[in-house]
Amino acid sequence: MSNDVPSELKYTKSHEWVRVEDDGVVTIGITDHAQELLGDLVFVELPEVGAELGAGSECAVVESVKAASDVFSPLSGEVIEVNEALAEAPETINQEAYEGGWIFRLRLSDPAELEGLMDADSYAEHAESDEH
Amino acid sequence: MDKKTVLNETHRDMGARMVPFGGWDMPVNYGSQIEEHHAVRRDAGMFDVCHMTVVDLRGARVRAFLQHLLANDVGKLTTPGKALYSCMLRPDGGVIDDLIVYFLSDEWFRMVVNAATTEKDLAWLGEHAAAFDVAVDARFDVGMVAVQGPNARAKAEALLPQDVRAAAMALKPFSAAYAGDWFIGRTGYTGEDGFEIMLPEADTPALWRALAAAGVQPCGLGARDTLRLEAGMNLYGSDMDESVTPLASGLSWTVAFEPAERDFIGRSALEKQKAAGSVARFVGLVLEDKGVLRGHQKIYAGEREVGEITSGGFSPTLERSIAMARISADAGDELTVDIRGKRLAVRRVKMPFARNGKACIDL
Numbered sequence: 001m002s003n004d005v006p007s008e009l010k011y012t013k014s015h016e017w018v019r020v021e022d023d024g025v026v027t028i029g030i031t032d033h034a035q036e037l038l039g040d041l042v043f044v045e046l047p048e049v050g051a052e053l054g055a056g057s058e059c060a061v062v063e064s065v066k067a068a069s070d071v072f073s074p075l076s077g078e079v080i081e082v083n084e085a086l087a088e089a090p091e092t093i094n095q096e097a098y099e100g101g102w103i104f105r106l107r108l109s110d111p112a113e114l115e116g117l118m119d120a121d122s123y124a125e126h127a128e129s130d131e132h
Numbered sequence: 133m134d135k136k137t138v139l140n141e142t143h144r145d146m147g148a149r150m151v152p153f154g155g156w157d158m159p160v161n162y163g164s165q166i167e168e169h170h171a172v173r174r175d176a177g178m179f180d181v182c183h184m185t186v187v188d189l190r191g192a193r194v195r196a197f198l199q200h201l202l203a204n205d206v207g208k209l210t211t212p213g214k215a216l217y218s219c220m221l222r223p224d225g226g227v228i229d230d231l232i233v234y235f236l237s238d239e240w241f242r243m244v245v246n247a248a249t250t251e252k253d254l255a256w257l258g259e260h261a262a263a264f265d266v267a268v269d270a271r272f273d274v275g276m277v278a279v280q281g282p283n284a285r286a287k288a289e290a291l292l293p294q295d296v297r298a299a300a301m302a303l304k305p306f307s308a309a310y311a312g313d314w315f316i317g318r319t320g321y322t323g324e325d326g327f328e329i330m331l332p333e334a335d336t337p338a339l340w341r342a343l344a345a346a347g348v349q350p351c352g353l354g355a356r357d358t359l360r361l362e363a364g365m366n367l368y369g370s371d372m373d374e375s376v377t378p379l380a381s382g383l384s385w386t387v388a389f390e391p392a393e394r395d396f397i398g399r400s401a402l403e404k405q406k407a408a409g410s411v412a413r414f415v416g417l418v419l420e421d422k423g424v425l426r427g428h429q430k431i432y433a434g435e436r437e438v439g440e441i442t443s444g445g446f447s448p449t450l451e452r453s454i455a456m457a458r459i460s461a462d463a464g465d466e467l468t469v470d471i472r473g474k475r476l477a478v479r480r481v482k483m484p485f486a487r488n489g490k491a492c493i494d495l
Binding site for chain 2: 036039040042043045061063065066067068087094
């Protein structure tokens with residue numbers, strides 16, 4: 001099964017994506033591959049605005065018809081905005097994982113951590129091997 | 133290596149997402165589980181249930197055998213083709229399996245048992261059948277497709293063999309007709325009208341494709357689970373198992389204590405449990421807030437833990453989360469559930485949650 005893996009984004013092994021915006025801010029969501037594995041999403045527990053997250057910490061939960069799955073913050077920083085629209089329409093993540101399905105924005109405390117993320121090619125390979 | 137039903141390749145060809153399930157490689161969905169769920173409530177959907185096991189029981193004393201073996205009483209079955217839902221119990225009242233049994237003649241009953249329990253069921257049947265001279269024949273050569281939904285029977289009609297079609301269309305709920313190698317029950321596990329069609333394995337892929345061409349939505353195990361949950365139907369292994377009795381699993385209605393002289397396996401244990409009182413309650417719950425109820429989440433009355441969810445999930449029909457739970461008899465109505473450390477209010481409701489295309493509870 002092949003999924004959309006936009007080349008301009010960074011990725012984690014745990015299937016989050018990261019878009020680097022201006023001014024040391026990043027937008028974070030879960031990948032198209034992740035949403036497909038989860039199936040229809042029915043609930044998203046968002047992080048709190050103002051929360052300080054460490055890289056790798058549990059920060060949100062996405063629940064599908066099948067199961068609940070933790071979302072891990074790929075990077076350290078402060079949550080400056082969350083996607084409130086997901087409360088009413090969690091299925092947006094199924095429909096557009098990289099656009100309307102974003103989950104939260106983070107002001108980075110250590111931009112050097114970006115170097116540790118995967119690029120699109122590595123992630124595509126990782127997702128592929130994850131299938132089997 | 134997981135076992136494969138005769139439809140395995142067909143599922144893959146038709147785009148199913150496959151998952152391991154109780155030792156079988158089965159479709160969990162064909163894209164959207166929620167759309168499959170709605171197709172069954174509103175129109176027609178179909179499920180591969182070939183992994184379940186058909187068992188033919190034959191012998192002059194087969195009725196007496198089943199009256200001893202099952203908690204429900206096959207003595208109620210007087211019209212050939214009529215079906216009965218029952219639990220099969222251990223002597224201590226624990227549930228070995230739940231099953232459907234069809235009365236076909238005084239010397240032939242047919243049983244359909246769960247996939248994951250097949251091996252122990254057959255061992256149990258074999259152990260007790262000998263004393264009644266009953267032959268136990270597991271029909272691994274039979275395929276089974278469930279076609280469910282308000283339009284399911286109409287869409288399936290033209291695909292049934294001519295020699296059984298009229299009889300199948302005339303069936304009352306919970307009964308079956310057969311001709312040759314085809315056996316059609318007006319039964320199911322979704323809370324909708326429909327058929328469960330048993331047929332030779334070799335004919336099963338062609339039936340599946342023909343049903344799809346007739347506008348029947350292929351559905352996976354995911355939708356099967358949310359449909360049965362909404363319909364208030366228990367799932368073996370989640371809602372009951374060998375550690376609990378039917379009385380503590382919302383299945384008292386399936387235990388026939390009358391006639392009093394019928395000595396079925398588990399009877400004395402159930403009578404003791406009943407006499408002792410305070411049997412755990414098996415209840416339906418609706419989550420008032422957003423979130424999803426899941427199996428094993430703990431239920432509280434105030435600060436007291438009173439039980440846990442046995443199966444839960446998101447109800448596509450109600451657009452709420454619903455669950456079945458086993459709680460202590462004195463738990464009361466003011467209940468909360470612990471979801472990841474947060475306590476959320478749940479409302480106790482009478483099941484089913486939804487059947488025949490409609491909500492059965494007030495929201």
